[in-house]
Amino acid sequence: MAQGIFFFVVGPSGAGKDSLIEGARARLGSTGRYLFARRTITRPNGAPGEDHTGVTAEQFQASAAAGEFLLSWHAHGLSYGLSADLLQVLEAGGHVIANGSRRMIREAAARVPQLVVIEVTAAPEVLAARILGRGRENAEQASARVLRQVDALPTDIQTQRVDNDGTLAEGIDRFIDAVQAVARRHACPPTSQPLLARKLQGHALDEMQYEWLLRDIIEGRYADSEISAFLVSASQHLSDAEVVALAKVRTRFSPAMRWDRPMVVDKHSMGGVPGSRITLIVVPIVAAHGLVMPKTSSRAITSAAGTADAMEVLAEVELTPEQVRRCVAETGACIACNGRLNHSHLDEVMNTITRPLRIDSTRWAVASILSKKLAAGSTHVIVDLPFGPRTKLATREQAQALAELFEQVGALLGLTVVALVTDGSRPVGRGIGPALEVRDVRWVLEGSLQAPADLREKALLFAARILAWDPQVGSIEAGRRRAEQLLDDGCALAALERMIDAQGRRAPVMPSALTCAVRAPCDGHVGQLDGWRLAEIARCAGAPRDKGAGIDLKVNKDALVAQGDVLYVIHGASADSLESAARLARDGSAIALVALR
Missing domain, CATH: 3.40.50.300 (P-loop containing nucleotide triphosphate hydrolases)
Structure with missing residues (x-):
């Protein structure tokens, strides 16, 4: 025995x-x-x-x-x-x-x-x-x-x-x-054990072998330590052909949605940039134009807000596939949480392991992301690849290499994929935290003079590329003009309001009234905004669990400030969380000032 x-x-x-x-x-x-x-x-x-x-x-x-x-x-x-x-x-x-x-x-x-x-x-x-x-x-x-x-x-x-x-x-x-x-x-030991051994030795596996191995992983036949070893090996030895094979296999493990439309567009961001809530602007622009964009988004893991967290300030995001289809039929688009839609037990298993180990899995991520887009019925996908010291992609060269991989793998899967390399060295917009980011989004959609110029510009960049896929638009320049028109005449704002009603309007959440101002310790100009540190302070203040918590930036890079000027305002979920965030902010590392000589 x-x-x-x-x-x-x-x-x-x-x-x-x-x-x-x-x-x-x-x-x-x-x-x-x-x-x-x-x-x-x-x-x-x-x-x-x-x-x-x-x-x-x-x-x-x-x-x-x-x-x-x-x-x-x-x-x-x-x-x-x-x-x-x-x-x-x-x-x-x-x-x-x-x-x-x-x-x-x-x-x-x-x-x-x-x-x-x-x-x-x-x-x-x-x-x-x-x-x-x-x-x-x-x-x-x-x-x-x-x-x-x-x-x-x-x-x-x-x-x-x-x-x-x-x-x-x-x-x-x-x-x-x-x-x-x-x-x-x-x-009963897993029968795919020899395949795991081959991968650990650095050999490539084909599509059928990955399906066999991943099925055993999903069915719980491997220990976390064995899966960790597999993921480490995959992050170090994963050919382009293997990325394609993995994407195809993963698609078969995900629930599929199909749309009776010749073009279904989608967007994905590798993240890591606080603010940058362009999805809530891009999707309404695309919907107002008439393209179909059933967008599924994630909640925050380590940031102060994810797209789903921000949209939840306005509307229900925990939608079933049937509710998504109804919303798209009524409005042409949605912004829903992917938890109940693109749920993959494989991702659940893998994420439990990769997050604490911080395994660099960007090539694995290409297979994961594109398989979800296939399963969601997308035909055209735009990808945001921000690079910077605190993002997942440290250099422009790394981001460019990943952009090429996204586009090549997408083509082999039958998807039209455009990956844009963007500056992730500082936050985009003023707000960091769900309600504050939604405030910025509304300012852009309403044409307010307070609208952050960088948020509007990045949203137009992506909207122009998407609209250019429409044969009746035909070029990025024409797409830009069309996107600006839909913003300026209020059509994009009206499209967002229709989406909110279709998904289920929520009582609006306002930024918390519990605030603390962080001031400049000296005269100078803003040398650097550390988005990662700012997001950490915002999370300490209660974001994203408390939708009203976060940070409101008052300065941009290179701005001139005098001693005592407000650099940013912290909005706390409670007195204790506000005090904790204020303590974290006291070292001054979030915004670096260069003293004037």
């Missing part, structure tokens, strides 16, 4: 591992296949927290000396122990799930026949909110706990990551899925 698996559950404060273990115990504990280990802890029985065996420090030391513990460790003034009897369960083929400690992973691996680490994770802001919710720490202490450096997990020990950012029910489901996926692999 095969020996069982020892699941060692670790995670930072606030990740919720205790709650997930208890939820899993309620559903798996009665199956007879899983034993949930009861820890011995030097605190009284019945104390708040997990169900445990309470002992005194002397009793714990006596048990440890007698060899009664498989593992024991000390943390936060307490001693923890796991019984040596768990080895008998493993030898009998049962699986053990134990609440553990990250620094005990190596020792656990040396003492059990097969160890799998389950790492429960959550975004920093979620961890901080949960720690604050306990009422034992203030905001600064909670932030310090979240930012505390922890030891990296061993790369040679099998690991499954469980994202617990959502509801408790979602977290428990993911935890159980991760455990059961490992158990299935243990009982």
Whole structure:
């Protein structure tokens, strides 16, 4: 009989591992296949927290000396122990799930026949909110706990990551899925293992081989550590032919939408530039012209707002495929969240791994993005590739190479793709955060004198390229004239209002009235605006969770300022978040001033 698996559950404060273990115990504990280990802890029985065996420090030391513990460790003034009897369960083929400690992973691996680490994770802001919710720490202490450096997990020990950012029910489901996926692999190893080995050795795979391998990944037949190794290899060794093969295979794993139109246009941005909310301007221009543009967009991951976050200030974005079709039939366009539309379980698996590891997966991203456009029924796609020190593409040369890859792969997939390299060295527009960015968008659409010129110009650049695809327009110059006309005569604004009504109008969200002005410490001119730092401050202020939070820029690059002039205004979701953002802004790194001589 095969020996069982020892699941060692670790995670930072606030990740919720205790709650997930208890939820899993309620559903798996009665199956007879899983034993949930009861820890011995030097605190009284019945104390708040997990169900445990309470002992005194002397009793714990006596048990440890007698060899009664498989593992024991000390943390936060307490001693923890796991019984040596768990080895008998493993030898009998049962699986053990134990609440553990990250620094005990190596020792656990040396003492059990097969160890799998389950790492429960959550975004920093979620961890901080949960720690604050306990009422034992203030905001600064909670932030310090979240930012505390922890030891990296061993790369040679099998690991499954469980994202617990959502509801408790979602977290428990993911935890159980991760455990059961490992158990299935243990009982029946994946048949595509030789293909994974080939890719890890740097060899190319063809379309059929990728379909075989990716299907096993989707069905949970590989550990996160194996998928991580695959993604690292793919980021280093992925030919143009493989990108095409991956895009075709990925399309077959995504729900497809079809449109009875000869031309369906779409837009994608590689992101990384705060503000730059041109989609909310471009789509109404295109719809007002008469082309079909069913735009699906993402929410923010590390930025202060995604396109879906901004559109949600105005309208419902969580649309079903049927609702998208109705909106497009009524208005010619929509701006919807892609979570329920272009959902790909493959992306869900991959993103859980690539985000914490920060794997450079730009070539993989080409396959992912274009496969989604194919599945969405698009025929023509424009891609925004901003480059700059804080974006995904550091140099113009990197952006240009990726633009060529997008266009070449698109052509091989039967798509018309134009990729534009743009300046991502500073924010676009004034607002950073959902409501503030929507304010800028409305100013452009309304022709207000306050409209940011750079936001209007970038929107017209992309709209002109899209309209040029229409044979009746025929050129970029004519597309520019048509786009300006639709902006100036109010047709684009009217198109946006129709889209809002079709999607479901929401009560408008205004920028938060809780504000703090950041002022120039000296006379000088603005040398550099660090968009990444500004977005970090905006997120600290509460964006994008709070739609009214963010930053309102008052200066542009090269602007002359006097000491005491307002550089930007922070809008906070609460007094605490405003104070946290203000502290973050005090080092002055967000906007660099060059002193006048």
